[in-house]
Amino acid sequence: MSQTPQLILDSIAFERDDCLLFSGICLSLESGEILQIEGPNGVGKTTLLRILSTALMPTAGKLLWQGNDVARHRQLYLQNLLFLGHLPGLKQSLSPIENLIWWRRIYRDRSPLTNEEILGSLGLCGYEDIPCYALSAGQQRRAVLARLLVTEAPLWILDEPFTAIDKQGVADLEALLIAHARRGGMAVLSTHQDLGIANVRRFPLVASAEVV
Amino acid sequence: MGYGFAAILRRDLLLAFRNRGEIANPIIFFFIVVTLIPLGLTPEPSRLAEIAPGILWVMALLASLLSVEGLFHSDYRDGTLEQLVISPQPLYLMVLAKILAHWLITGLPLTLLAPVLGMMLSLPAAGYLPLVLGLLMGTAVLSLLGAIGAGLTVALRKGGLLLSLIVMPLYMPVLIFGASAVQRSVDGFSVQGPLAVMGALLAFSLLIAPFATAGALRVSMHG
Numbered sequence: 001m002s003q004t005p006q007l008i009l010d011s012i013a014f015e016r017d018d019c020l021l022f023s024g025i026c027l028s029l030e031s032g033e034i035l036q037i038e039g040p041n042g043v044g045k046t047t048l049l050r051i052l053s054t055a056l057m058p059t060a061g062k063l064l065w066q067g068n069d070v071a072r073h074r075q076l077y078l079q080n081l082l083f084l085g086h087l088p089g090l091k092q093s094l095s096p097i098e099n100l101i102w103w104r105r106i107y108r109d110r111s112p113l114t115n116e117e118i119l120g121s122l123g124l125c126g127y128e129d130i131p132c133y134a135l136s137a138g139q140q141r142r143a144v145l146a147r148l149l150v151t152e153a154p155l156w157i158l159d160e161p162f163t164a165i166d167k168q169g170v171a172d173l174e175a176l177l178i179a180h181a182r183r184g185g186m187a188v189l190s191t192h193q194d195l196g197i198a199n200v201r202r203f204p205l206v207a208s209a210e211v212v
Numbered sequence: 213m214g215y216g217f218a219a220i221l222r223r224d225l226l227l228a229f230r231n232r233g234e235i236a237n238p239i240i241f242f243f244i245v246v247t248l249i250p251l252g253l254t255p256e257p258s259r260l261a262e263i264a265p266g267i268l269w270v271m272a273l274l275a276s277l278l279s280v281e282g283l284f285h286s287d288y289r290d291g292t293l294e295q296l297v298i299s300p301q302p303l304y305l306m307v308l309a310k311i312l313a314h315w316l317i318t319g320l321p322l323t324l325l326a327p328v329l330g331m332m333l334s335l336p337a338a339g340y341l342p343l344v345l346g347l348l349m350g351t352a353v354l355s356l357l358g359a360i361g362a363g364l365t366v367a368l369r370k371g372g373l374l375l376s377l378i379v380m381p382l383y384m385p386v387l388i389f390g391a392s393a394v395q396r397s398v399d400g401f402s403v404q405g406p407l408a409v410m411g412a413l414l415a416f417s418l419l420i421a422p423f424a425t426a427g428a429l430r431v432s433m434h435g
Binding site: 053054056057075081083086087089091092093094102105106108 | 219230286
């Protein structure tokens, strides 16, 4: 079944300090697709994902969401977007449950799952009320991943989501991604790992050697 | 529309409660300086009464300046600010919620503490009401204007000095009218004029500052 692409990147380029990081990136994403951005360190994966999240403006090119230019229909796009960046947005002095409550309020989550169930499914059972600064890096990552369970956004943009989590956590996250894709959701993620998911599209990001 | 506002307000107040020590800092600074003045200058009530309005206002202003630097800092460092900037909700309202929370944890306690400190500086009885009314509005203006500077400097590694330079000129009308309201009341004049100006400053900054701050944050985040 051929679908119309939901998200289109139309010759995106980004320039920093007069140095062209990448250019001419054309991609399209359909419902149910998972796209893995690959490339060596420093090639601009995070930058590309931040452009996709609209946290950065591309130097040239544009993003289209369901045929609408994101620069002009930003609100519409942002309502459909979940961005999990390098910095997790986790409040260290709050516990995982308090962080989760805050995200649920912001996302207006009305799912019947309780906070304990969500954190329990991420393997944080028994750690709900411990301040995040006292948790390990992997546990903090898991607390951040709770956001994926309380959003209805169809487009996930995940920057290195597998950092610091153990094998079981990787499997859990892969299961989340598969379920998301099955519901018709889309995901763009950057990771160096080989994913255990079938039908992942890979996009190798190559450095642009040009100096402007 | 307002749920983002309420969520941020609640979270910031909870965070402030968790980091009580940090939050109490400007208030303790205010308290210590005002306690030291009679020891360092003179304990004589008539001379203290003369300088009390100015001292109280200058200290309130500095205490506010001290605390406003951290307004967006922790949110910037842990990535929350990025999430807020790309959230589909109006940044204006979310910024306003952060400013309101900041005022509730610094401006309001300063205002409530001020009469006690006025007593330590032998402020004449006529000065208390204009002092509290002035601070009530003035500290809110300081939080609002300070937020613009905090938004502009949040992405800079050493933004503290720059923040003071940006914000200080904006703070001056507040200081002038606030201190003069107290002084005029002590001297037996009407305080309606300066307090009305303060109210106008509050109304103006309430309208403009959240927009300006939201713009400043966007500029800071886009780097």
